[in-house]
Amino acid sequence: LFANRLSNKGLTAILDNCPHLESLDIRHCFNVCMDNTLDVRMRGQFVRRQTSDRGFPRITSSSSMDAQGDLSAIENQVHKLIDDLRSDFIEGQRSATSEIRLLAKHNMESRIVLANCGAINLLVGLLHSPDAKIQENAVTALLNLSISDNNRIAIVNADAVDPLIHVLETGNPEAKENSAATLSSLLVIKENKVRVGRSGAVKPLVDLLVSGTPQGKKDAAIALFYLSILHENKGRIVQADAVKQLVKLMDPALGMTDKAVAVLANLAMIPEGRTAIWETRGIRALVEVVELGSPRGKENAAAALLQLCTNSNRYCSLVLKEGAVPPLATLSQSGTPRAREKAQALISYFRSLRHGNSLS
Template sequence: MDLEAMDSRFDISGDESKVFELIEDLKSNSTDVQRAATAELRLLARHMENRMVIANCGAISLLVGLLHSTDPKTQENAVTALLNLSLSDNKIAIANANAIDPLIHVLKTGNPEAQENSAATLLSLSVTEENKLQIGRSGAIGPLVELLANGTLRGKKDAVSALYNLSTLRDNKLRIVQAGAMSHLVELMDPATGMVDKAVAVLANLASIPEGRNALGQDGGIFVLVEVVELGSARAKENAAAALLQLCKNSGRFCSLVLQEGAVPPLVALSQFGTPRAKEKARALLNCFQNQGYLHSGRR
């Protein structure tokens, strides 16, 4: 039977017996049986009404165990089932099943689709504060940065979104910088990637620590930030201005470099026509230039 036909067959709300059968199959010593069971659970978990049934029947811990399967398809099915389950109210249950280390294992060793779906699962889990801390401490950031550098387009999008969630915690900011993310984030500032808004939001978070500012200044970040202030979306302009403000108020050298990139005209425009937050950041930057003697009074 093909997967689409199987997909349309099962709506298991109110019918736990099917799930219990599949759970027994997950415990099988047969790779073929495990592969088939994870494939069915993967499909069932696509439907919101099935997710709590699957979770309540005890499938999560078994699926987590199969993230270490040596069969690539079983591993891919298991991680994708967990991703689908995480999209409903199962985030804490998945984390409590000690899923984070096995998800990192898949991120490092899985086939491309398994890696993408592992990143997407970590992204889904990273919306809760306690998971952010655990994910950062567990060593996920290095593999996420690797996916950011070398993954598929979808993999990169999930990686940058996960890094954005993780970068709201100070300890994670340092880990992200130390993992070498800055140069890859700067590359994603190319509008052709479709990821400028998310990449610049991560940069704005990283610019709040000295290590982030130094990396941003060394990896060509100033030029692209000024470009985004001029040409980016409203949200991207806000975050680019916020990142530049962090650079300039902490370093006269960076202030000079920002001015050399021609930042004043787009900042003047942003101070007049941007969102309220963008106007505030742009005006603060222009004041910063003036206070450090780079602009004459009245230039604004």
């Protein structure tokens, strides 16, 4: 799904006709970003399967019934669910958060009504619920609501960042991965990169890289990618020992090479990042990606190697010892436009060193 090219109406239509799919969470869309952008910016979208989809009413799209009647039905349902969220009964809150989770999944009308009726603030409050299922449902509902740009702003304005970090630290595996996914969605907005980076989210995201589910690790890597775009966050990510975990995740068998390399390409822009890549034997892994990786992985690996080589003759020597020249020569002819540019720049730099014009 190239969801970055679809309108919200188009996304809604997809969901309405694919009831087995979980939400189209905007940050997941940036998984495809690794394959579609030339400046290490993510913008794709993918979907997650719903694990508890039975037993709840579905809201069909407004194209299949009278729009006004549909909206009225949604409003009536939402008002009842909001009352249940405010109650002190665990079972009522559990049921209400489950239904809201599903309502927010199905169409844009539901997301708008839920936000207008005050669901976001109540869901944020329930992120601290001692009941694991309520917490999981609440964070997943916020993830589904965050498909809407306006809702992303409302979620941040509801002071959701710290509660989302709480879920990252205390939730069950699905709650943790959906919290990381929600943070990724919020990080689409530039200003949130500063706020989330300064909030203490980096460490639990790196912890999720280590101990999370396969999906959780992917969500954490995407969130760290967004954070690493901002210069002030790069050092925080390196200090949290993320580079070692990212290099481990470059194992092709794990299916996360492209995500890990995209983050490393950003971290290679600062001295601490380059040192960490060298210390964790990341140079060898990057050369292997240049030779054997996907088109986007090769592109980002070449970008990282260019940063390493042009800032340190020591690292440059290591890159050459790892046999980088043949795969770079191939990449300079057959890679993506950005990959060819980086590979050609590296080869030119190697030639300048050979002719005695090295950096001091």
